[in-house]
Amino acid sequence: MANTILVGAQWGDEGKGKIIDVLTEQADVVVRYAGGNNAGHTVFLGPKKYVLHLVPSGILRKNKLCVIGNGVVVDPIGLVEEIEGLKKIGVKVSAKNFVLSETAHVVFPYHRELDAQREVLKGKNKIGTTKRGIGPAYGDKAARVGLRVNDLVDPIRLEEKLSVRIKENNIVLKSLGAKPLSFKKVFAEYNQAGQYLKPFVANTVVLLHNAMREQADILFEGAQGTFLDIDHGTYPFVTSSNTTAGGACTGSGVPPHRMDRVVGVMKAYTTRVGEGPLPTENAEISDLLHGMGREFGATTGRARRCGWFDSVATRHATMVNGIDDLAITNLDGLDTVETIKVCVAYRHGKKQYDFVPNDAQVLAECEPVYVEFEGWRTPTDKARKFADLPPKARAYLKAIAELTNAKLFIASIGPAREQTIFV
Ligand code: GDP
Ligand code: IMO
Ligand code: MG
Numbered sequence: 001m002a003n004t005i006l007v008g009a010q011w012g013d014e015g016k017g018k019i020i021d022v023l024t025e026q027a028d029v030v031v032r033y034a035g036g037n038n039a040g041h042t043v044f045l046g047p048k049k050y051v052l053h054l055v056p057s058g059i060l061r062k063n064k065l066c067v068i069g070n071g072v073v074v075d076p077i078g079l080v081e082e083i084e085g086l087k088k089i090g091v092k093v094s095a096k097n098f099v100l101s102e103t104a105h106v107v108f109p110y111h112r113e114l115d116a117q118r119e120v121l122k123g124k125n126k127i128g129t130t131k132r133g134i135g136p137a138y139g140d141k142a143a144r145v146g147l148r149v150n151d152l153v154d155p156i157r158l159e160e161k162l163s164v165r166i167k168e169n170n171i172v173l174k175s176l177g178a179k180p181l182s183f184k185k186v187f188a189e190y191n192q193a194g195q196y197l198k199p200f201v202a203n204t205v206v207l208l209h210n211a212m213r214e215q216a217d218i219l220f221e222g223a224q225g226t227f228l229d230i231d232h233g234t235y236p237f238v239t240s241s242n243t244t245a246g247g248a249c250t251g252s253g254v255p256p257h258r259m260d261r262v263v264g265v266m267k268a269y270t271t272r273v274g275e276g277p278l279p280t281e282n283a284e285i286s287d288l289l290h291g292m293g294r295e296f297g298a299t300t301g302r303a304r305r306c307g308w309f310d311s312v313a314t315r316h317a318t319m320v321n322g323i324d325d326l327a328i329t330n331l332d333g334l335d336t337v338e339t340i341k342v343c344v345a346y347r348h349g350k351k352q353y354d355f356v357p358n359d360a361q362v363l364a365e366c367e368p369v370y371v372e373f374e375g376w377r378t379p380t381d382k383a384r385k386f387a388d389l390p391p392k393a394r395a396y397l398k399a400i401a402e403l404t405n406a407k408l409f410i411a412s413i414g415p416a417r418e419q420t421i422f423v
Helices: 016-024 076-088 109-125 134-142 155-175 183-200 204-213 246-250 283-291 311-321 360-365 391-404
Strands: 004-008 029-032 041-045 048-052 065-068 098-101 218-221 261-267 270-272 305-307 325-329 339-348 351-353 367-374 407-412 420-422
Touching: 004 016, 004 311, 016 041, 016 218, 016 261, 016 325, 016 407, 016 420, 029 204, 065 204, 076 183, 098 183, 098 204, 109 134, 109 155, 155 183, 204 218, 261 311, 283 305, 311 339, 311 391, 325 391, 339 360, 339 391, 367 391, 391 407
Parallel strands: 004 218, 004 261, 029 065, 029 218, 065 098, 261 325, 325 407
Antiparallel strands: 041 048, 270 305, 339 351, 339 367, 407 420
């Protein structure tokens, strides 16, 4: 399969988990390179549903090495829970198939508390974060005051560094009217998690280069989506990492010239969870999808905002990520729609955009320009090859791939592995 970066081409929750699980069959190694447990990647194995937050979605396949790279921020308490949860349902997780980078940064309770307090302070301008402490943890990394996994697993270093961080953060928390943290309690809890995780910890950069020397095929599992990228997203309504393809290099230590292909995952419509502009947001399609019990967040359970497919956004995503191939998911969500709209440009006053303007305020004021497609109004979930799909569904897929400026590679018509059509 060669080295493949898989990214979300929209605002997250595109179905990356499902597609990673499918593509892992042909890979040897799966690497998470950015984000933290703000992610929620859903994988179905038969009727069994797994939601992965930090552990790569390749873990459900046997004999695949799953790696958390240096670019991820790790909540160790959450990670231990996730590993234990997987083991409880019969998924094998050992140092043989799961490795954690020693230089990944650690998320502490003060990050989560600050995340929540900042949202309160922002009032109506809040981001709508997952409150997992992601922003403050990446903030500490950039400010060079963060603790890394190799600090977490060394009790002496953990005690020394954590005590200073708790002292500083307690001053801030108290000034915000929040409860200060007990160093003793946090240390005890985190030291225990650190010792649990110690056997999994390694120099993942060297490990990945050794794997490549042995001709391993690596799949890079993006988290979040292009428009949640700290640089290329709808700032400030974004997450705090580089979710786009470049992040796979910095977040893993695998250089750009070793990357062979970029797969962009996108839904056949658009969703977003949290605040910020969403040009094609539409109440009718939101109600339809929510009425079917779909589009509720895998991490926070919040109802996702839904809208028509936005090809201005996905074309922009192709540009920023260098997307070669497309995996289009949730086609079946449109099975009952009579007339399907697709956004092909944005209008802003007298100006028309064929790319996503950088200014979130301008984007929020944009009016989508739509073209219409006749719906197929037939269930697609039983289709197993492209020819099984109704002609109008095929035409729709081809049109949105063309508008996105990348090749149609996969069409997904249900959450299960077998509901995947290779085009
Ligand atoms: P991720 O964050 O990109 O991994 O996506 P999530 O797991 O948060 O959300 C995607 C949702 O869509 C999950 O509930 C998946 O099980 C589901 N899903 C993925 N592909 C399809 C599809 O083609 N059809 C349907 N009906 N559900 C899908
Ligand atoms: P996956 O990997 C969808 C959103 C939050 C919020 C913003 C910032 O499952 O696609 P954060 O907690 O990161 O500071 O929140 O980003 N967000 C996601 N939305 N899918 C995700 O991950 C997300 N991770 C963060 O809702 O708007
Ligand atoms: Mg998700």
